[in-house]
Amino acid sequence: MIWFDDRFVPESESKVSYLDRGYCFGDGVYEVFRVYAGQVYEGAAHYERLVRSAREIKLRLPYPLEEIERIVLELIERERLRDGSVYLQITRGVAPRAHSFPPADTQPVLLVYASPAKRRVESMRGGIAAITRPDERWLRCDIKSLNLLGSVLAKQEAEEAGADDVILHRDGIVTECSASNVMIVKDGVLLTHPANRLILHGVTRAVVLRLARELGIPAEERPFSLETLRRADEAFLTSTIMEVMPIVAIDGARVGDGAPGPVTRRLQQAYEATIPASALSGGGGQ
Numbered sequence: 001m002i003w004f005d006d007r008f009v010p011e012s013e014s015k016v017s018y019l020d021r022g023y024c025f026g027d028g029v030y031e032v033f034r035v036y037a038g039q040v041y042e043g044a045a046h047y048e049r050l051v052r053s054a055r056e057i058k059l060r061l062p063y064p065l066e067e068i069e070r071i072v073l074e075l076i077e078r079e080r081l082r083d084g085s086v087y088l089q090i091t092r093g094v095a096p097r098a099h100s101f102p103p104a105d106t107q108p109v110l111l112v113y114a115s116p117a118k119r120r121v122e123s124m125r126g127g128i129a130a131i132t133r134p135d136e137r138w139l140r141c142d143i144k145s146l147n148l149l150g151s152v153l154a155k156q157e158a159e160e161a162g163a164d165d166v167i168l169h170r171d172g173i174v175t176e177c178s179a180s181n182v183m184i185v186k187d188g189v190l191l192t193h194p195a196n197r198l199i200l201h202g203v204t205r206a207v208v209l210r211l212a213r214e215l216g217i218p219a220e221e222r223p224f225s226l227e228t229l230r231r232a233d234e235a236f237l238t239s240t241i242m243e244v245m246p247i248v249a250i251d252g253a254r255v256g257d258g259a260p261g262p263v264t265r266r267l268q269q270a271y272e273a274t275i276p277a278s279a280l281s282g283g284g285g286q
């Protein structure tokens with residue numbers, strides 16, 4: 001069962017119009033929520049970002065936010081989702097193809113679906129490999145827009161290079177990954193790109209920065225170079241799905257001693273402490 005275009009329908013009955021502006025232009029915004037033990041994790045922060053993304057592209061929400069929240073909760077219940085994710089997108093609706101906005105009464109189209117997912121525990125323990133690539137996305141990466149071609153192409157390059165992910169840089173300044181934020185540790189200090197227009201303001205990023213503060217780990221939100229990245233003692237990425245994921249190799253070279261470092265481990269443990277215990281112990285499936 002999914003929510004599509006004003007109602008709950010079986011997946012097989014959802015038909016996207018060829019004139020949907022999300023389909024034609026990527027004209028819309030989205031969110032991905034994590035569900036642990038049947039509960040939405042950091043829901044308020046995700047809804048706040050959804051509202052902001054919509055506002056920044058002048059997109060009207062199809063219903064009041066409380067109604068959207070109710071739909072998400074009902075879907076989780078209907079699907080009996082315990083551990084997994086909920087994908088939500090809103091497009092600017094169906095209208096004859098023209099670049100400028102459609103008539104004001106065009107109804108935005110909401111899609112919501114749920115997927116069971118296991119935590120990637122093995123990768124979280126052992127770490128992943130990343131490559132670096134130029135960040136060729138647009139200049140409003142703070143908006144969680146449906147336009148993901150820059151990320152798609154970068155991630156595909158990682159896959160073809162046999163790496164798990166891709167760290168992006170603009171003119172040698174590290175921004176973020178294709179679908180996550182990136183942090184490094186150098187001489188005990190946590191570094192990550194400032195939350196400006198060049199990166200998505202990750203919900204997990206914010207949680208990890210808060211945890212670092214609570215643990216007394218010095219953290220700085222400032223731009224750093226590819227060179228600094230290569231000299232990092234530790235590196236990890238953060239996202240709703242990957243949580244705190246150690247990066248142990250970059251462009252084929254080891255990060256630190258090639259294993260997840262102590263600061264990364266502390267933050268991982270602190271992050272896990274914010275997740276319901278039942279989701280940690282082999283959580284997954286419906």
Ligand SMILES: Cc1ncc(COP(=O)(O)O)c(C=O)c1O
Nearest residue numbers: 179180181200202203204239240
């Ligand atoms: C480009 C980008 N950066 C960062 C993130 C991480 O954000 P969050 O922690 O809210 O999942 C995502 C998540 O999808 C993303 O697509």
